[in-house]
Amino acid sequence: MIAAETAYRVRRAHVSDAGAIADLINPIIADGGLTAMTENMTVPDQESFIRSLPNRSVYLAAIEDATDSLLGVQDCLPDPDRPMQCDISTFVDLKASRRGVGRNLFNEMLKHLDRLGFRTIRAVIREENAGARAFYRTLGFIETANQNGKVIASYRLD
Ligand SMILES: CC(C)(COP(=O)(O)OP(=O)(O)OC[C@H]1O[C@@H](n2cnc3c(N)ncnc32)[C@H](O)[C@@H]1OP(=O)(O)O)[C@@H](O)C(=O)NCCC(=O)NCCS
Numbered sequence: 001m002i003a004a005e006t007a008y009r010v011r012r013a014h015v016s017d018a019g020a021i022a023d024l025i026n027p028i029i030a031d032g033g034l035t036a037m038t039e040n041m042t043v044p045d046q047e048s049f050i051r052s053l054p055n056r057s058v059y060l061a062a063i064e065d066a067t068d069s070l071l072g073v074q075d076c077l078p079d080p081d082r083p084m085q086c087d088i089s090t091f092v093d094l095k096a097s098r099r100g101v102g103r104n105l106f107n108e109m110l111k112h113l114d115r116l117g118f119r120t121i122r123a124v125i126r127e128e129n130a131g132a133r134a135f136y137r138t139l140g141f142i143e144t145a146n147q148n149g150k151v152i153a154s155y156r157l158d
Contacts, residue, residue: 006064008071008101010108013059018046020070021061025091034129035091036150054078058086058112062101071096074105076113076121084119090135097131106139114157121155 013021022041029037053059059075072092079085088109092101113121123141125132127149137143141153 008062008064010060010062010105013050013061013073015047015050017061017070018050019043021046021073024070024093027094028091056116058109060105060108062105072101072105074109076109085122086118088121088123102135119157123153125151125153127151
C-alpha cells in the first residue's frame with residue numbers, strides 16, 4: 001500500500017533495480033491499453049537493458065523514502081538519427097498515480113537532458129492512452145503527428 005502523501009527521492013536507475021522495475025511495469029503491460037509492450041518483462045531482460053543503455057541515456061527511478069520501494073521510472077534514450085533528440089518513456093506504479101511522481105521524474109530529467117545537450121524530447125503514446133496523453137500535454141509536450149494508432153508528442157528544451 002502506498003500512502004497518499006509519500007516522500008520520495010529521484011535518482012539514476014541501477015541494474016539492481018531491475019526486479020522492482022519488472023514488478024512495476026508488468027501490471028501496466030497486463031492492463032493492455034497503456035504501452036506498446038506486450039510481452040511480460042523479465043528481470044534478466046531489464047538488467048540487460050540497463051547494462052546496454054546507449055551513451056547519453058538517462059534512466060531515473062523514484063524511490064519512496066519510508067520503504068525504499070520503487071514508485072516510478074522514466075528514461076530518455078538518444079535518437080540514433082537525431083543526436084539532439086531523445087525518446088522518453090514513463091511508468092508510475094498504478095497504485096501511486098496522480099501524486100506527482102511522473103511530473104517530478106520529468107523535472108529531474110530536464111536537468112540531465114539540458115546538461116547532455118539535448119534540444120527535443122519525443123514521446124510516442126498509444127492513441128487510446130488518454131491518461132498518458134494528458135500527462136505529457138500537462139508537462140508542455142505538443143502533439144505533432146498521429147501514425148498507426150500512436151501519437152507523437154514533442155517538447156522543446158529552450
Ligand atoms: C501516465 C503516467 C506516467 C502519469 O504519471 P503520474 O505520476 O500519475 O502523473 P502526475 O501525478 O505527475 O501528473 C501530473 C499531471 O499530469 C496530468 N495527468 C496525469 N495523469 C493523468 C490522467 N490519467 N488523466 C488526466 N490527466 C493526467 C494531470 O494534469 C496531472 O496533474 P494533477 O494530478 O495535479 O491534475 C502514469 O499514469 C503511468 O505510468 N501510466 C501507465 C503507463 C503509461 O501509460 N505510460 C506512458 C507510456 S507512453
